Amino acid sequence: MRKALRWLLALTVLIGTLSTAGAATAAEPEATGTADIADIKEKLLSVPGMSLVEEKPYTGYRFFVLNYTQPIDHRRPSKGTFQQRITVLHKDESRPTVFYTGGYNVSTTPRRSEPTQIVDGNQVSMEYRFFTPSRPDPADWTKLDIWQAASDQHRIFEALKPVYDQNWLSTGGSKGGMTATYYERFYPRDMDGVVAYVAPNDVVNNEDSAYDDFFATVGTEECRDRLNGVQREALVRREPLEKRYAAYAADNGYTFDTIGSLDKAYEATVLDYVWGFWQYSLLSDCDTIPADAENATDDAIWNSIDTIAGFSFYTDQGLEPYTPYYYQAGTQLGAPTIVFPHIEEKYIRYGYQPPRNFVPRSIPMRFQPYVMKDVDSWVRHNARQMMFVYGENDPWGAEPFRLGKGARDSYVFTAPGLNHGANVAGLVADEKALATARILEWAGVASSAVQSNPAAAEPLAPFDAKLDKRDIEREPTLRP
Numbered sequence: 001m002r003k004a005l006r007w008l009l010a011l012t013v014l015i016g017t018l019s020t021a022g023a024a025t026a027a028e029p030e031a032t033g034t035a036d037i038a039d040i041k042e043k044l045l046s047v048p049g050m051s052l053v054e055e056k057p058y059t060g061y062r063f064f065v066l067n068y069t070q071p072i073d074h075r076r077p078s079k080g081t082f083q084q085r086i087t088v089l090h091k092d093e094s095r096p097t098v099f100y101t102g103g104y105n106v107s108t109t110p111r112r113s114e115p116t117q118i119v120d121g122n123q124v125s126m127e128y129r130f131f132t133p134s135r136p137d138p139a140d141w142t143k144l145d146i147w148q149a150a151s152d153q154h155r156i157f158e159a160l161k162p163v164y165d166q167n168w169l170s171t172g173g174s175k176g177g178m179t180a181t182y183y184e185r186f187y188p189r190d191m192d193g194v195v196a197y198v199a200p201n202d203v204v205n206n207e208d209s210a211y212d213d214f215f216a217t218v219g220t221e222e223c224r225d226r227l228n229g230v231q232r233e234a235l236v237r238r239e240p241l242e243k244r245y246a247a248y249a250a251d252n253g254y255t256f257d258t259i260g261s262l263d264k265a266y267e268a269t270v271l272d273y274v275w276g277f278w279q280y281s282l283l284s285d286c287d288t289i290p291a292d293a294e295n296a297t298d299d300a301i302w303n304s305i306d307t308i309a310g311f312s313f314y315t316d317q318g319l320e321p322y323t324p325y326y327y328q329a330g331t332q333l334g335a336p337t338i339v340f341p342h343i344e345e346k347y348i349r350y351g352y353q354p355p356r357n358f359v360p361r362s363i364p365m366r367f368q369p370y371v372m373k374d375v376d377s378w379v380r381h382n383a384r385q386m387m388f389v390y391g392e393n394d395p396w397g398a399e400p401f402r403l404g405k406g407a408r409d410s411y412v413f414t415a416p417g418l419n420h421g422a423n424v425a426g427l428v429a430d431e432k433a434l435a436t437a438r439i440l441e442w443a444g445v446a447s448s449a450v451q452s453n454p455a456a457a458e459p460l461a462p463f464d465a466k467l468d469k470r471d472i473e474r475e476p477t478l479r480p
Helices: 006-019 040-045 114-119 146-160 175-186 209-217 221-236 238-252 262-280 283-288 298-308 316-333 370-382 429-443 448-452
Strands: 050-058 061-071 081-090 097-100 122-126 168-173 193-197 386-391 411-415
Touching: 040 050, 040 061, 050 081, 061 146, 081 146, 097 114, 097 146, 114 168, 114 193, 114 429, 122 146, 146 175, 146 316, 168 175, 168 429, 175 193, 175 370, 175 386, 193 429, 209 262, 221 238, 221 262, 221 283, 221 298, 238 262, 238 298, 262 298, 316 370, 386 429, 411 429, 429 448
Parallel strands: 097 122, 097 168, 168 193, 193 386, 386 411
Antiparallel strands: 050 061, 061 081, 081 122
């Protein structure tokens, strides 16, 4: 995901200049001792198309929430613009910069990704297009694709590179890891390195046996039996538990127009349960799962499903914020389909439902099977200074990115026993040191000691419990 033509850049910058939105100015925080601290806001706001939403103080940093004017269609920039929300965690212009995306909404709370801590750098974070408020109005959904999003990221990089002129790395977790990978595929000259965490790679959308193999062997047999038992029992008790679901929905004003019925929403939630456990939990959490599902109370079954999968998600209100994700899953990214050998067919009415069921019918969708094949082939043969980190017990890692003979200075690591929150810190010692050393080298801040001995590599910034909070965001189970 990299270079656009120079004339296209000139046009889009011009559009940004003409369409800059006004915003409130926050009070200046006290200086933190950095040489350029007094004028970084002025530099950021001098970028054509950039406007300030707010500034939030954080010791040792400046943190800005900004809007940036982007073309709705990077191929036809004259066809209109929208405001894309980004944030900047400013450390020092002399430090490297990490470009982070989660692939969804951007957090407006100061946070530091793991590579940012490792290199002690600045961080630019981007909200993915079509996630509100970064959505064109009216929304032309055909302009929501991985190339357009990569071009958003490229254009932000081009705008901010004059301010932050040291090395840049891109990173992200889950769909953010996918986003960082797609960006690299289309603009491979922008970044000096890529660190993609737990990024699924669904190359052939209708071939998902890898997920079935994963669920047949993950964890321990005892833990799998507990989870399978609760999941099956929730379908056996469908009638009484759906009555409870109906009352729950009525009490909270939930509706089911998008998915089609409460019955479909109930089954979708139950079928997410086992996946959701392994995505967010550890093997040690199996003790929280009812051991004897057949003799468990309705409350125990309901509470276990609700805690892990969440009965509110497949309501209209739960699905609406994630329409852009399901649109992409149903047009380019793909979505997994798994079987349930522990549940008799008579208890399953719909199976894993396709993304089409989670997007309003007023939005047309057509799947493009060649898109992920192209990305996968590019990574295998062209990866340069790319790193993929997976968790051993994360379902989304069942179909990972792999490297071929054409890859150079690139790596795939798996953190033992970890889930969808896997990171470099969770790798075995020698892989952790190697990964840290390569990140420092790509960022241009590796000491001579690290260059000669990767085992000496450590993060350059001390851990900050608030800024480096790594808790996995509770996400709907079937989105990465």
